[in-house]
Amino acid sequence: MATKAPNLECRMYEAKLPEVDTPVMIRVNNIGDVCTYVSLLEYNNIEGMILLSDLSRRRVRSVGSLIKVGRIEPAMVLRVNPEKGYIDLSKRRLSEGDIQACEERYSKSKLVHSIMQHVAQTANVDLEDLYIHVGWPLYRKYSHAFEAFKLIVNDPDSILNSLTRELKEIGPGGKEVTKVVPAISEEVKDVLVKDIRRRMTPQPLNIRAEIEMKCFQFDGVLHIKEAMRKAEAAGTKECPVRIKLVAPPLYVLHAQTLDKEQGISILNKAVAACTTEIEHHKGKLTVKEAPRAVSEREDKRLAEHMAKLYRENTEVSGDEESEEDDTGLGDVDVESRSSQMTE
Structure with missing residues (x-):
């Protein structure tokens, strides 16, 4: 019987939707008459929208000079409707500091995501499950998983051994028992450490x-x-x-x-x-x-x-x-x- 392929699609961050007034990295998908449709790369490519009036502080004469299909760039989150999933964004609300911070964060997140995807595929585990028990806890503890991955290069045990998960089992007498076990198996841990060291060891x-x-x-x-x-x-x-x-x-x-x-x-x-x-x-x-x-x-x-x-x-x-x-x-x-x- 063929084994089920693991899910390799997942957002980069624990929050399912971005917060208002947060810069995010987008890819332009389609340019319409009144708005531009984009994908939010850090949130598993969910769709967002930019009104043409929010493309620039200056008067827009040619939309093509401001935005192009396929281009990847930062945008500011204006409104989020969690029920309908609508996300309105703006380019003209971005400052130079916002752009730089967004690009730096996305560069780190993209590397972390690439490593997590490779580990999930190699170890045949679900990517979101790997994020739930490893990636997002590291984001919470170190402000960014990238910083934790840098420490793992030289001292993986002190970082990864502190991560645990709860496992429910049926104990004696048919009662449900909760056990605290390591967040990932030794096999998955070995794959993760090897890939982090291969990708993040500083080169002279x-x-x-x-x-x-x-x-x-x-x-x-x-x-x-x-x-x-x-x-x-x-x-x-x-x-x-x-x-x-x-x-x-x-x-x-x-x-x-x-x-x-x-x-x-x-x-x-x-x-x-x-x-x-x-x-x-x-x-x-x-x-x-x-x-x-x-x-x-x-x-x-x-x-x-x-x-x-x-x-x-x-x-x-x-x-x-x-x-x-x-x-x-x-x-x-x-x-x-x-x-x-x-x-």
Whole structure:
């Protein structure tokens, strides 16, 4: 006999309908002559309505310039009729603060909902039942389940073991007995913890800066190498700094960290240490690109560029070494030396 598929549809929050004067995230479904019909994404796509007069504070000349079918954006709840299920919304009542708060909350709620749906599907449990016993209690206790999920990454037992549910059974003598049991089984708990860790474990950020460094003094190459060591010494155990030559005189400083601000601060210190050392030997350092967080795509592009330069350099034969030697001569007067040798 085929088992019944679990219900995977459910609203994100415990309340079945939003409260008045609350910003919600909507998707535009249809634009009519006098109103626009939308779905409330956080409330299992129940329908709402926006009058055209509530689209903007300014005079509406073209509805298409203000709203489009399929667009996802915030709107403010004006009226809610629980009996008929009518929800009236407005875009013109939104402030910038409302928009930002709504987008931030929806981003967190969407991730939580995605995890809950995946767990319900994988463990073959009802999504609303999972919300009733896990999701919504975490919303109540931590203001948002997202905050609880962040704690579960490192300490799942302290968060999930506190959640319980009441189970009614027929005890001895035919009497109904209420037992308090864990909110979810160990199997469901394992699936939930694994998915939370997979989706919410912080990924290290790549922080990068680009500099040009020159030194035409005697042993200029050695001075540059010492400046590079000073830059790397500015790193920490949690955020080590590496500096690589791209192509003279261009160098790249690189760091990985979970804290963006900390990474940028440490790279700034590394650049300052490098500058102090090279200027001590009458060299020059120019910051071509200040420390910033970069994407994996940008890192990959830089690695490809460095590999290309390396291949080009290896194909060149002849006097690379002589060019480096010339750099190391620094301020020595070559013509004066030649005349003295002739005499």
